[in-house]
Amino acid sequence: MPAHSRCGVLLVNTGTPASPKPKAVRKYLGKFLMDKRIAPMNRACWWLIVHLCILPVRGRKSGAKYEQIWTDEGSPFTIAHEKLTYGLAAAFDEAGFGNDVVARHAMSYSSPSIDSALEELAEAGCSHVVVLPLYPQSAHSTTGSVHDGIERAMKKAGWKGTFDFIDNYHDNPTYIKALAASIRHAGFEPDSDDLLLFSFHSIPLKDIEAGDTYELQTGASSLQIASELGIDRKRWTIGYQCRFDKGREWLSPYTTEVLARWAEAGVGRVFFVCAGFAVDCLETIYDVGSELRPLYEEKAREAGKPVGDDDFVYVPCLDRSKAHAKVLFDVVSPYVKEHIDG
Template sequence: MLDSKPMDAKAMFTSEKAVCPAHAPADHPKIPPGKVGVLLANLGTPDNYDYWSMRRYLNEFLSDRRVIDYSPWLWQPLLQLVILTKRPFTSGANYKTIWNHDKSESPLATITKDQTAKIKEAMAARYGDDVMVDYCMRYGNPSTKSKVRKMIAEGCQKILFFPLYPQYAGATSATANDQFFRALMDEKWQPAVRTVPAYFDQPAYIDALAQSVERAYGAMETKPDILVTSYHGVPKRYLLEGDPYHCQCQKTTRLLKERLGWDDSQITTTFQSLFGPEEWLRPYTVEEVAVLAKAGKKRIAVIAPAFSADCIETLEEINEEIKDSFMDAGGESFTYIPCLNDDAAHITALSGVIEDNLKGWIE
């Protein structure tokens, strides 16, 4: 999905700083000076919460074979004739409850823009004008293709592609990388590229998570009985097929526990956002919080370490569906600790990951 008209070849070389290469004929096309691009990528967002905006977004998302790997011969008729006739209404209603009406966009879009602006400031302070920072979405707008083309047009001869997923999964990091490489297939002059690996165990990221927990707990008169670290789920089959996501989530929780100086009774790992008939990674958050309430854990806090920015899965699913499950089972106090978003410690952690991955390209 493209959010803007593609640039033609001539437009790619009209940068104000473009120059004719040394020793080239006078009629040689001008070429922009070489830059390094840093392209941040998040999951995506619908353009609006109306039926057709939601249908376009969900169709792109649920047609991705990395997300739903069932045979298209079986899946597409079900998707097009059943799921996409009903789900856009319910998903749209959920988005409406969290929508940023002032800016006419989803919270994920707002937060990703804020993150990009702050990382851009950090990169400018570190590298000056030699590094260009922008963002794209895997699904929806701004599309990966449009932003890759823009970076090349601005003279980026090297691009660092950064999927904003702390833990690697085929359905998140891999599909973002797939789309990035598909965008490169349409470029006549491809830049050199790198992709950023998962940063689930980076000390600065763990420390940023710990600081957010400490701030939340410090503001409470009575501390929660347990912290639930809720990660987005994937089918259990993916783990058995070699996807490292489950293991990386468990390690993030362990490192967070150690950083906070806690024992096992104070923190637990769960998985949310189930879809489809097969078994997903367990325990399921929506069920586990009810189990905790019935077991006497009347005060809980929930954090979502797999999300770099608050979105429908945190603001609506955790703060509404999962909260309701806990309270209906006898819970008394439910606290959602927001994602790291554009918090200063998070921006520092992400900037550090970027700087580590730019080594050898720019110093």
């Protein structure tokens, strides 16, 4: 045990199945779907629907999708978080924090669990933890779920220390500049007719009616990134993807509708950026390449518009990059410094 108190930094994201096999996918989805912030009805009824209707089908279909993005090293989502955490730790070391800071990552619905990550931080001598959910724009179903998980884990472990919980970083200047730079790097030309589509994960409208500020944050992030690029409002818009079901009203306009409209108009290249996803995952790697891009090309052809290989450009997430580690360092370091200096 270190002779002095250390500060832990815990990055938390949703998670990924242990493998693309249907059994592993069902296990992962079962945990995710039974979260009280995800379930659309009372727990007993929802449990029956999930286990008797949804998982048998979704486990097989989602498993086939995961199979297509899986790598020899395993889940790209898991690998990215491991390298990103290492990069963040290196950033603290380079900034002169030395052994005072310990960085870990955890998943809400898979491994490493929040419980195990907190246990590691406690064993490393951390009396304070800065928790950062990797959702730039907070929502009840994402950031709120992480907060629930942290409270459960700390209660279970009898946590005696303190913690800071960072709700969002949607307007952090380093985050805004990093995304703008990644869009430019992908080939976006501010002085052209290129169009920019910010696609975020949708949420149920009932969450917004309950006070969720997610929509306001997605709008603010998009506006600031566009301003950083120096483009006017006619050059960009927002869409929402990944509706879970059709039984509820979801935040729109839907990404598919925006793409169909732009394809039919046939003006400029479309640059597609998932500004709300910190790390590339099934919803970006598979959905964009295998569903959304083909949809755009199909609609363009139906409208009699020529489609070139570079007419639809996906801008990768910040993922495991040094730029992303710099963003996260900028977000969490003030909290870390306050604890260490205090």
